[in-house]
Amino acid sequence: MPDAHGLFPARLTEEHVQPQVVAYYFKQWQGFQMPFHTHEFAEIMYVIDGTCDVELQLSSRQINCVKLKKGEFIVLDATVPHRLLVGETGPCRMLNVEFRYVPHSGALPSILQLAMAEEVVATFLKETESYLVLRDPDEVYYVMKSLVLELDKGAGRSEMLVQLLFVQLLVRIARLREETRQGASEPSDYYVKQSMAFMQQNYDRDMQVKDIAQAVSLHPGYLQRIFKKVTGQTMMAYLTTLRMDKACMLLLETDVPIAEICDYVGIGSRQYFHMLFKAHTNRTPAEYRNSMNTHKWIVPR
Known part of the structure; x- marks a missing residue:
C-alpha cells in the first residue's frame, strides 16, 4: 500500500x-x-x-x-x-x-x-x-x-x-x-494561463483559435469568451502583440533580414506582417531598426 x-x-x-x-x-x-x-x-x-x-x-x-x-x-x-x-x-x-x-x-x-x-x-x-x-x-x-x-x-x-x-x-x-x-478556485484563470503559455511557446507557428483550444482541451468558443473576460482582449490580439514584441526584439538585437522576420514570428505574408508591425509601433520594420540603431550610439564611441 x-x-x-x-x-x-x-x-x-x-x-x-x-x-x-x-x-x-x-x-x-x-x-x-x-x-x-x-x-x-x-x-x-x-x-x-x-x-x-x-x-x-x-x-x-x-x-x-x-x-x-x-x-x-x-x-x-x-x-x-x-x-x-x-x-x-x-x-x-x-x-x-x-x-x-x-x-x-x-x-x-x-x-x-x-x-x-x-x-x-x-x-x-x-x-x-x-x-x-x-x-x-x-x-x-x-x-x-x-x-x-x-x-x-x-x-x-x-x-x-x-x-x-x-x-x-x-x-x-x-x-x-x-x-x-x-487556480483551483478560478478554473478560467487556469485555462487562460495555459493558453498564454501555449502561444508563447508556439508563436512562430501558424496558429488559430481552434489549435489553442485543442491544446488546453476546451471548446474554442468557450475559451474565447473566458480569455476575453480575464484579459480584456481576444486571443488573436494577444498573439499578435506577442509576435510584434518578438519582431521588435529581432529587429533590435539581431541581424536577421527584415524579409525573414515574418517567418520567425509565425506570419506567412510579408505584406500582412508589415501592416501589423506599422499598426503596433507606428513605424515600418526598416524605420524601427534604423531608429534603434541610431539611438544605440547616443554616447560617442
Whole structure:
C-alpha cells in the first residue's frame, strides 16, 4: 500500500540525493489491460495522444480510476499499486519515465539544495497525495522528450545533461502543480494561463483559435469568451502583440533580414506582417531598426 508520507520520500528533504532514471519508453497501446503491480521506482506516465485509464489501489477497500487524455500526465509514488487500461476504440500513445533516488554526486545541486533555492520545489516535495494528475501546456512533454532522447544515446550520452534535464523537469512540474493549486478556485484563470503559455511557446507557428483550444482541451468558443473576460482582449490580439514584441526584439538585437522576420514570428505574408508591425509601433520594420540603431550610439564611441 502507498507510503503514508505522500508523493515523495522524506529522505529527499533530509539527505543529499539526486534522481536516477532506470527505465523509459515511448509506446502505443490498444486493447490492453495491465495487472495491478508495484515497483521500487517512482513513475511519470504522460499521454501524448489518445486516452487511457490508470487504476490506483490506495487501500484494501479503495481503488481510484484516473482518466487521462492527450496532454495530461500522472506522477506516481513508487509504492502505489496501479495498472494501465486502454480500450479497443482507439490507441493511446504514451511516454513513461521511471526513476529512483541515489546519493548525490557531480556539479549540479541535490534535490535538497534545489528545494532550498526554489520555494516552489520545497512546497512540491511536501505533497501529501500519493499520486498527482496534471494538465500540461507542452512544457513538461518537451523536457521529458529531450531527457529520453539523451538517455537513448547510451554510452554517448551526457550525464550532466541528463541531470540538468531532470532538474528542469522537476521544477516545471512543481510550478505547474502550484499554478493548478492557485487556480483551483478560478478554473478560467487556469485555462487562460495555459493558453498564454501555449502561444508563447508556439508563436512562430501558424496558429488559430481552434489549435489553442485543442491544446488546453476546451471548446474554442468557450475559451474565447473566458480569455476575453480575464484579459480584456481576444486571443488573436494577444498573439499578435506577442509576435510584434518578438519582431521588435529581432529587429533590435539581431541581424536577421527584415524579409525573414515574418517567418520567425509565425506570419506567412510579408505584406500582412508589415501592416501589423506599422499598426503596433507606428513605424515600418526598416524605420524601427534604423531608429534603434541610431539611438544605440547616443554616447560617442
